[in-house]
Amino acid sequence: MHQEVLEYIQKNRDRFLEELLCWLRIPSISTDRQYREEVLNSARYLKEQLAAIGIENIQLIPSEGFPVVYGEKIINPALPTVLIYGHYDVQPPDPLELWNSPPFEPVIKDEKIYARGACDDKGQVYMHIKAVETLLKLNKLPCNVKFFIEGEEEIGSASLPGVLAAHKDLLQCDTILISDTSMVSLEQPSITTSLRGLAYVEVEVTGPNRDLHSGVYGGAIDNPIFRLCKMIASLKDENERITIPGFYDDVKELTLLERRMLAEVPFDYANYLLELDIRATRGESGYTALEQLTIRPTLEVNGIWGGYTGEGSKTVIPSKAYAKISMRLVPYQDSEKITALFKKHFESLAPPSVKVEVRPHHGGNPYISDINSVSYRAAAAAIKQSFGKEPIASREGGSIPILAEFDKVLKKPIVLLGFGLDTDAIHSPNEHYGVKNYFKGIETICLFYYHFAILSRN
Ligand code: BES
Numbered sequence: 001m002h003q004e005v006l007e008y009i010q011k012n013r014d015r016f017l018e019e020l021l022c023w024l025r026i027p028s029i030s031t032d033r034q035y036r037e038e039v040l041n042s043a044r045y046l047k048e049q050l051a052a053i054g055i056e057n058i059q060l061i062p063s064e065g066f067p068v069v070y071g072e073k074i075i076n077p078a079l080p081t082v083l084i085y086g087h088y089d090v091q092p093p094d095p096l097e098l099w100n101s102p103p104f105e106p107v108i109k110d111e112k113i114y115a116r117g118a119c120d121d122k123g124q125v126y127m128h129i130k131a132v133e134t135l136l137k138l139n140k141l142p143c144n145v146k147f148f149i150e151g152e153e154e155i156g157s158a159s160l161p162g163v164l165a166a167h168k169d170l171l172q173c174d175t176i177l178i179s180d181t182s183m184v185s186l187e188q189p190s191i192t193t194s195l196r197g198l199a200y201v202e203v204e205v206t207g208p209n210r211d212l213h214s215g216v217y218g219g220a221i222d223n224p225i226f227r228l229c230k231m232i233a234s235l236k237d238e239n240e241r242i243t244i245p246g247f248y249d250d251v252k253e254l255t256l257l258e259r260r261m262l263a264e265v266p267f268d269y270a271n272y273l274l275e276l277d278i279r280a281t282r283g284e285s286g287y288t289a290l291e292q293l294t295i296r297p298t299l300e301v302n303g304i305w306g307g308y309t310g311e312g313s314k315t316v317i318p319s320k321a322y323a324k325i326s327m328r329l330v331p332y333q334d335s336e337k338i339t340a341l342f343k344k345h346f347e348s349l350a351p352p353s354v355k356v357e358v359r360p361h362h363g364g365n366p367y368i369s370d371i372n373s374v375s376y377r378a379a380a381a382a383i384k385q386s387f388g389k390e391p392i393a394s395r396e397g398g399s400i401p402i403l404a405e406f407d408k409v410l411k412k413p414i415v416l417l418g419f420g421l422d423t424d425a426i427h428s429p430n431e432h433y434g435v436k437n438y439f440k441g442i443e444t445i446c447l448f449y450y451h452f453a454i455l456s457r458n
């Protein structure tokens with residue numbers, strides 16, 4: 001079966017690439033209202049591609065935001081069912097001037113596909129479509145398949161829990177398979193075993209009711225930007241520990257064994273510094289950089305603004321200051337609980353000279369995989385067969401907000417079988433995806449179905 005799969009992929013190589021490039025030409029930027037129609041075009045393209053390979057019961061499931069593209073191939077209700085999740089929306093490409101070629105005019109250079117969404121997540125979703133095509137054409141699909149591809153992942157998947165709840169029966173499955181993460185390298189394959197959650201807030205600090213002359217009023221009137229900076233600075237202590245009371249209460253420390261497993265993931269510290277052009281990292285004391293990046297919670301300021309930032313100078317005490325703050329969460333922290341703790345603490349930091357408002361944005365809970373599940377073992381077996389090497393378990397710092405919700409509603413194991421590389425520049429200029437990763441991914445996914453079907457029988 002492996003041989004036939006490889007031959008089919010080889011024979012259809014150019015078309016498999018060309019179809020992906022067509023999808024990458026659609027600027028499906030979910031966060032930007034101006035691109036609304038393009039996001040819908042991305043969903044429509046996906047729908048056509050599913051129809052073209054023989055997927056049935058295809059629908060655009062409406063939501064409060066962008067629709068979910070659903071489709072299925074039920075071979076036999078007695079066979080196990082795999083639900084594929086991914087997203088057809090992308091991040092904005094800004095800053096445009098840093099791209100070597102336009103973000104929505106994909107090019108293949110040095111064996112890499114350059115475009116926004118090439119890796120995150122269109123390239124990785126498309127591998128699944130081509131894997132199912134391959135198996136259907138060879139008459140070798142051993143499982144039922146359901147596709148569930150959303151259009152709001154990059155903006156927090158806010159309307160997805162509603163869709164999940166309303167279509168629980170339609171989405172019944174035995175496992176959820178997702179390619180929206182990275183692997184260590186093509187030489188050292190890996191499976192992601194946990195992702196962090198997220199709590200995102202915006203804060204507004206208000207001083208006087210209008211901007212004031214900084215000479216006439218300066219000295220007695222509190223400056224909201226200065227106050228905001230102090231409040232933010234106090235959120236971490238000298239060991240880079242977050243000072244919000246209760247923040248670490250639900251964090252489960254890793255066992256020694258788990259820390260050892262994580263330490264097996266190759267991490268070239270010197271090269272990491274070099275690549276980012278920094279002299280040192282700085283994170284929570286007592287943890288390695290890799291741990292700080294994956295299994296420890298964080299608090300970041302994503303943006304801060306206020307006052308006069310135009311050309312020249314303006315002597316002013318601003319009335320308002322703002323910041324966007326995000327916290328990455330680890331098992332078993334809860335996004336809503338952390339948001340509430342943040343709000344209470346941040347409000348308590350404000351002296352009487354300013355008012356503070358905390359506005360929660362989106363969030364999502366962390367997820368940790370069961371490495372003993374049938375589908376995890378099937379993924380490991382598939383990787384071993386396609387890469388010729390056993391995968392290691394790695395943990396990652398990013399988030400897929402809907403994971404915990406899948407866990408809650410469908411109660412089935414999720415396997416994070418990603419083929420991206422950390423160097424693929426997702427969310428950055430010049431995002432790319434290795435042509436090799438793309439085809440290895442298709443091959444491995446085909447093998448996954450085979451192993452999943454066999455292991456499910458025992
Ligand atoms: N695919 C990423 C998440 C990811 C990337 C996980 C690399 C592991 C490795 C996803 O599209 C993403 O960017 N998620 C956002 C979620 C947010 C917008 C709610 C994130 O992590 O910031």
Ligand code: MN
Nearest residue numbers: 120121153180
């Ligand atoms: Mn993604």
Ligand code: MN
Nearest residue numbers: 091120154426
């Ligand atoms: Mn993303």
